[in-house]
Amino acid sequence: MKKNVSLKDIANQVGVSVSLVSYVLNGHEKKMRVGEEIARQIKATAERLHYRPNQIAKSLKSKKSQTIGLIVGEIHYRFTTGIVRAIELEAKKNGYTVVIGNSHEDLGSLHELIHVLINRQVDGLIIVAAENAESEIEYLKKKEIPFVLIDRNFPSVESNFIGIDNYRIAYRAVEYLIRQGCRRIAFVNYDTTFFHLKERSRGYLEALKGQEPLLREIRKPFYEQDVAAAVRELTSPGVGCDAIFFATDTLAITGLKNLISLRVNIPEDVAFMSFDEAEAFALFQVPVTHYRQPLEEIGVSAVGMLLEEIQDGKEDGRDVKPKKWRQLYLDSTLVAGKSCRE
Amino acid sequence: MKKNVSLKDIANQVGVSVSLVSYVLNGHEKKMRVGEEIARQIKATAERLHYRPNQIAKSLKSKKSQTIGLIVGEIHYRFTTGIVRAIELEAKKNGYTVVIGNSHEDLGSLHELIHVLINRQVDGLIIVAAENAESEIEYLKKKEIPFVLIDRNFPSVESNFIGIDNYRIAYRAVEYLIRQGCRRIAFVNYDTTFFHLKERSRGYLEALKGQEPLLREIRKPFYEQDVAAAVRELTSPGVGCDAIFFATDTLAITGLKNLISLRVNIPEDVAFMSFDEAEAFALFQVPVTHYRQPLEEIGVSAVGMLLEEIQDGKEDGRDVKPKKWRQLYLDSTLVAGKSCRE
DNA sequence: TAGGTTTGCTTAAACGTTTGAGTAGAGCAC
DNA sequence: GTGCTCTACTCAAACGTTTAAGCAAACCTA
Known part of the structure; x- marks a missing residue:
């Protein structure tokens, strides 16, 4: 795999420091009063070398991966295929990528997936929980990891939830x-x-x-x-x-x-x-x-709720305001066929 | 989101350097001749604090994300749902996570997905290509990014491929x-x-x-x-x-x-x-x-071929040995029903 | 011309990890 | 007691990025 172009490469070519390149490419040239000619050169060089920022390095610095984890019960359910597209689209609109994990309805797999995704620094999780997953949910709450349950919830554990009644x-x-x-x-x-x-x-x-x-x-x-x-x-x-x-x-x-x-x-x-x-x-x-x-709506709302949750977590000034969990119950519509003697 | 435990936290608790903790937790204690008592303490502390390595930092260092990208044509195709599970399972067996992207059969989306995934430093790609994606494939070849096409190939572009005849x-x-x-x-x-x-x-x-x-x-x-x-x-x-x-x-x-x-x-x-x-x-x-x-087999073989490809790339001692592209054609089996007057 | 401000850049630290190089101290040979 | 070899660690740099802080040179003011 050929080495990717980094800020350093651009800096060397133009003959400036890495920081300056970073400022310019992040659009801080006004605030930083970068010289017009230099800014132009930096942008041109970035373009010419096809510079693409390394998201991994960005994430390490920002502690934000701009990724959300989606854990589903089984990939081939109609519920899953219906919801994935809505979630991906809505996430992309907001600059997030979705990583999908498949629990195969197994509690152990769910447990492992949650940890794999957290270690990959997802910013939040949308979860179709497996049976008896109460303790996993408690864990997420304890760690203050933003998450939204969809489709399935647990009466004994308060949490964010979107589904039907x-x-x-x-x-x-x-x-x-x-x-x-x-x-x-x-x-x-x-x-x-x-x-x-x-x-x-x-x-x-x-x-x-x-x-x-x-x-x-x-x-x-x-x-x-x-x-x-x-x-x-x-x-x-x-x-x-x-x-x-x-x-x-x-x-x-x-x-x-x-x-x-x-x-x-x-x-x-x-x-x-x-x-x-x-x-x-x-x-x-x-x-x-x-x-x-309303699969589409469930997906869109789940992303919306999760992103609000992520936002809340950020501006968390360590003021221990009591956590508000939200539940959203949507309606299913009757598709009347002819199988009930209509 | 609560701060995650880092090597530094463990090092501080035990009163040793970060390096030593890294050595011990990576199993290099023999090679590095770490004192038994200290090693024990480090492990115990890591356990107690529920230490989980930060994959982002690991990736930044190693240039390997242990992630493979899977780009599918459409998530709800039977081909897709059938293959995803096999790929995920096989990848996991080898210590890789799968990130799924959905091109919706659109060339533009495919192009963007490839870049998003590369910027997230996936180690390789398994791709169900969209129509007229020849130039995207050429791009991957030029950048020497390990990839395997499945289901669809292009006669005008040599590449790794697994599918049926x-x-x-x-x-x-x-x-x-x-x-x-x-x-x-x-x-x-x-x-x-x-x-x-x-x-x-x-x-x-x-x-x-x-x-x-x-x-x-x-x-x-x-x-x-x-x-x-x-x-x-x-x-x-x-x-x-x-x-x-x-x-x-x-x-x-x-x-x-x-x-x-x-x-x-x-x-x-x-x-x-x-x-x-x-x-x-x-x-x-x-x-x-x-x-x-043979969806299962296609998935398993695709992961296998991709991992070999990734391996090859690593030990690439800059000796310009000519690239060998591999094609694997599998067989479909007839499921004889009664719709053809059998 | 001394003092201050603005402009336009650089330096350095940090994120969490890995890893080659460095070193203090103990033990031993001669 | 000098030199050598182990043992058991620490140091420091690096991955690619962000960003606060620093600073030299030019310009302005009186």
Whole structure:
């Protein structure tokens, strides 16, 4: 790799000190009363040698890397791909680069990623937390590292958070199914400690208003077989289930595959509803009714909130003003298809 | 953000010089004959203060960031999501972090990303190039920056490359369709200057062995309307087309949506084949026949080749040995479904 | 012409780390 | 007691940048 051009190289060529070059190239020539001719020469030489400042050296000096870390649960989730672009764009607008880390939903990986990113001096973190990540969040708070959680939060740990109101959306979804004439509505969710998923179950249960629930909980590591079993059971005669509501896109797709192979007619035999959107829905013969998260908005707001957080940290005059944590709950919109007998 | 613990902090606590702490924590205590008791104290203090080396400072000194840049065409492509995980894992195994950049298939963005990443001192780049990126590649070569292209290469620019043999796979796909009894096979590809896509058309045309081709070229910015038109035309009576082969996953999905809404029976009326895999195929009533790229292998090999490249650059004793560029062509495997009357 | 101000630059320290060179003191040979 | 070799450290420079402080020369004032 060829040596990069440094301020020193320019300084030598022009015959001035490194500092002067730095002043000029940072636009401080007025303030520093640099001679016009010299300034011109410095700029021309920088141009000619294709000078690009070394960000590493800059960061070392400024203690700011102009980088934000984004830790996602899994890179191929629709939530992830939808949000990454918004975050990158918004970050770039503000002069920041995004480093993406993938936790694969694993707490250990999350722990390691947080440290790797901190050691690389990211200025802040946007995190889609893994299950049981409370202590990691506490750590960030203790170290006063700017961060924003998205999608998933923890009721026992106050923090910045942007996501949707899972309870309300699940509640409204069930109301919608009832309005469509469904009488025996099942809900397929993971067996999980994730608060955001439990909120979805809570919304479902409350909206049933005393009806006997049909809640099926799927073990994540065995979700394919568990979903298959749940769908088979729910659609078997005698159960009387006339609608299945899936708590995530992965569950919905797996459920739909099983419904297809069981030759269940949607929506005639059973109505189908998904909490999340999925690309794959496009190829199903019936437009699938689902909710759509405002991914773009979540991403943009997360960057905004994080940058404010970073700003706050800087002007921190060691006055111990009590920390204000902010939560932003956005709304999902219903995309009404034809899978719930509309 | 709380100040991080530095070597100096440890040195002060223990009452030794910064150098000694550095030696000990880097495992050079034997070579440097550090006293046992002191070494123990240094390690204990580092542990107690939760010392984490500042990677930025390390990088500045070593000129190595232990980071590789990955530039992808679009984050939500299946190719991308499939490859990212393999690359991240393999990189981590070797002590490297991956920074992902998204060019959105735009040459300008690619140009900027390359520079941003170089300024952040990535040790090398893995690139899914945008269209007409020849000059960017030449630039990397001139600057002697280690890089590996994946998925897409340029016949006019020699470089390291890992991908599949697009010509051969397209050729074999058409042979397969012929073996399935298809007589009038259409190929839907982008209207593009991309070599890898043109190779697919070439494979298709050659395999027809003189039959009159039914090649339809889609304008990328208008692909939805163009695919709709092409599918409508190809399935209209009189054309006699009995198989449509789509050159990419996006084209295939869009094509399939249109075939569905035109109520074309697959494979009875028309056989359907896709060059690439897509998640969405799972929800189509007929298992879709397609080829599957060895994404994992491409990712792993790309990291391997890049690290060798980085290694070479280091021991570069300024002996001008001629650069050897390497190309690795892997095979796609046929995933035979039922969409081609098997 | 002495004193002060302005102009236009340079010096030096700092960020946190690495690493070759330097050195004080102990031990030993002769 | 002189010279040598170990041992166990410290010093200092360097990576590329920023920025406060310093300073010589020119210019101005009275």
